[in-house]
Amino acid sequence: MSLAPRSSARITALGTYVPERIVTNEEMSRIVDTNDEWIVQRTGIRERRYAREDEYTSHLCIAAVEDMVRRHGSRLDDIDLILVATHTPDVPFPSTACLIQTHFGIPAAGAVDLNATCAGFVYGLHMANSFISSGLHRKVLVLGADALTKITNFEDRTTCILFGDGAGAALVEYTEDEGAFLAAHLGSDGKGGKHLYRAGLADSLFGEQLGGGGKLVQNGREVYKFAVSTVPKGIEALLAQSGLPLGRIDAFIPHSANTRIIESICERSGIPFEKALYSNEYYGNTSAATIPLALQLGIDEGRVKPGDKLLLYGFGGGFVHAGLIVRWG
Incomplete structure (x- = not known):
């Protein structure tokens, strides 16, 4: 049983990114034995987005952060922790979070990847709230991103129809008001x-x-x-x-x-x-x-x-x- 969280934090900004390439169900039917009706009835999926061959999880994350900045005008230089939820890092190490830190030149941020697969973004938000509410941090960048098409078996018709690539970025910050x-x-x-x-x-x-x-x-x-x-x-x-x-x-x-x-x-x-x-x-x-x-x-x-x-x-x-x-x- 989980205890009610102590909260001195709120989500202040959000940004997202998906790659440009759209792959329809009709295109999937040329890869494996399937069709649009079968996919929609069983999954609800009509399209998915595929990263370029040279586009990896860190690139998806960077684009999501840039979208967040465009939407909200968020400052990045005072972020003190970066959490990236992914199970498809560009490389086993250095972490994707370190790649984000150096791309944006964030001067004094801890950086760590966490792997909770499809629950990763929620885990990241929970951890950010915990760190901030404990008084250890004040501004945490949380990213949920995966380049699943890099690890998809395109000979397996039951799974390859499902997956796409994308990223989301959120800022979680200390608040003196009631936590969110x-x-x-x-x-x-x-x-x-x-x-x-x-x-x-x-x-x-x-x-x-x-x-x-x-x-x-x-x-x-x-x-x-x-x-x-x-x-x-x-x-x-x-x-x-x-x-x-x-x-x-x-x-x-x-x-x-x-x-x-x-x-x-x-x-x-x-x-x-x-x-x-x-x-x-x-x-x-x-x-x-x-x-x-x-x-x-x-x-x-x-x-x-x-x-x-x-x-x-x-x-x-x-x-x-x-x-x-x-x-x-």
């Missing part, structure tokens, strides 16, 4: 790791041989079961912790893995589907970037306004999951 982080709930089930993984130095997990040749491997049925059984319980815990009734939640922003998963979570949680914001329809599953992308779409469409209470929930490989209730603006 109202509830937090984290969890994990490592036994589920065998259902969604990418092999690395080890070629086995829990005594079972790993495959995929370094590409992403996913058992979609097991991921679905995990999400629709775990997330509704997490939502219940968040509401109990915050003392908010479900009707006070203005928008639900889950990881945009698959529209059918989101529909099932909404049904089991009692959340009206029209309150759900998702980004997979035209961007695909961008892992750690899906939630900031969906949030920015909601802001642009006027569906998210200052003062709104947002329920964010990420879930993915590990298995890991993380939820937050935050006040926007």
Whole structure:
């Protein structure tokens, strides 16, 4: 059971980026045996964005930060910590966060990558609030970014149709007013790791041989079961912790893995589907970037306004999951 977060922080800025190249379902049908109707019915995805061959996660992050600066006029030189949520770093090390720090010339920032796969952005926000509310930091740059097409097996028709590339950037800053982080709930089930993984130095997990040749491997049925059984319980815990009734939640922003998963979570949680914001329809599953992308779409469409209470929930490989209730603006 998670304790209600102490909060002296709020999210002050947001920016996003997706690559220019649009890959439609019709184009996917020329790569693998599939078609637009089959993909839309099962996933809700119509298009996805692919990074260029020479475009990596750090480039996606830099573009998202630049978008944030354009939108909000944010200062970067006083950032004191950079957290990048990704499982597709340009290189194992140096960290993507270090690449961001040096690109923008941020003079005195700690820099670290964290890997919570598709829940990474929510984990990053939670950590930023924790660091700031403890008094250790005052301004944290949180990024959720993945270049999933770099690790996609394009011979696997069940997974290659899902993924795209993208990034989101948020500033979390100290506030003397009431903090905006109202509830937090984290969890994990490592036994589920065998259902969604990418092999690395080890070629086995829990005594079972790993495959995929370094590409992403996913058992979609097991991921679905995990999400629709775990997330509704997490939502219940968040509401109990915050003392908010479900009707006070203005928008639900889950990881945009698959529209059918989101529909099932909404049904089991009692959340009206029209309150759900998702980004997979035209961007695909961008892992750690899906939630900031969906949030920015909601802001642009006027569906998210200052003062709104947002329920964010990420879930993915590990298995890991993380939820937050935050006040926007």
